[in-house]
Amino acid sequence: MPELPEVEVVRRTITKEITQKVIEQVDVFWPRIITYPENQDEFKLLLAGQKIGKIGRKGKYLIIAIGEHHELVVHFRMTGKFILLPREERFQKHIHLFFHFQGEKEGLAYHDVRKFGDFFLVPKGDYRVIKGLFHSGVDPLDGAFTYERFRALLQARKRQVKALLLDQSVIAGLGNYLCDELLWFPAEQGVHPARLSNELNEREMEGMYRRMLDVIHHSIRLGGNSFRDFSYGNGVKGEFKQMLKVYAREGEPCFNCGSPIKRETVAGRSSHFCPICQPVSI
Numbered sequence: 001m002p003e004l005p006e007v008e009v010v011r012r013t014i015t016k017e018i019t020q021k022v023i024e025q026v027d028v029f030w031p032r033i034i035t036y037p038e039n040q041d042e043f044k045l046l047l048a049g050q051k052i053g054k055i056g057r058k059g060k061y062l063i064i065a066i067g068e069h070h071e072l073v074v075h076f077r078m079t080g081k082f083i084l085l086p087r088e089e090r091f092q093k094h095i096h097l098f099f100h101f102q103g104e105k106e107g108l109a110y111h112d113v114r115k116f117g118d119f120f121l122v123p124k125g126d127y128r129v130i131k132g133l134f135h136s137g138v139d140p141l142d143g144a145f146t147y148e149r150f151r152a153l154l155q156a157r158k159r160q161v162k163a164l165l166l167d168q169s170v171i172a173g174l175g176n177y178l179c180d181e182l183l184w185f186p187a188e189q190g191v192h193p194a195r196l197s198n199e200l201n202e203r204e205m206e207g208m209y210r211r212m213l214d215v216i217h218h219s220i221r222l223g224g225n226s227f228r229d230f231s232y233g234n235g236v237k238g239e240f241k242q243m244l245k246v247y248a249r250e251g252e253p254c255f256n257c258g259s260p261i262k263r264e265t266v267a268g269r270s271s272h273f274c275p276i277c278q279p280v281s282i
């Protein structure tokens, strides 16, 4: 499932490819991928003839300015992705939407094997029908996401730290791999995912904040190299696998202490950690 870095890579990539292009028309092959408006004809009508403006992101939502007055908001869920394709190739399996651009041979295809993705076309800035975005917390790449802000979010709640980090209404954009990675620290003791958020000390909170930004920026850099076709989720291969310290490393030796990495369910999610470097109680 794409997390903040993967969506940010898509944002940067399609910004270069489609900004300022004019949508000629949209083919809808699977209407249920459009959550709002419910009428697909209204969706097509509002998009036709409009210019693509600035492409933003909050958490895992991509926000594409459409003309002066609308925004197209996309959530990729499990398997959604954008691909630039020549028009004549748009009838492939798993392509649910295709955006034609005026004077262009290539268009933007939305490909989604599991069809869980969501498209919303809303008046600019009006996210009331997009519950997850309307209630979303601070994005870690937002300038407002200072260490003081992060510390206050943790201390104001008494929750398992993994559950809190995954809660999109507190911090927007973190998923399972980012959460597991940011709780393991290089060369020092990290934080067990089941620890309570209001019982963390200063060193631990600072370490999490630093690791969070490090892992996000590292992931974006890797994405910039290997996600040229707007895809992601190539499993955990290559450079991405090398970056990971605990996630998807069950049974492999911890890079700090050599103990086997454990996997346990915490906050309802499969969680990876080093039992020695991330003790459940300190």
Ligand SMILES: [Zn+2]
Binding pocket: 254, 255, 256, 257, 258, 259, 274, 275, 276, 277, 278
């Ligand atoms: Zn360890």
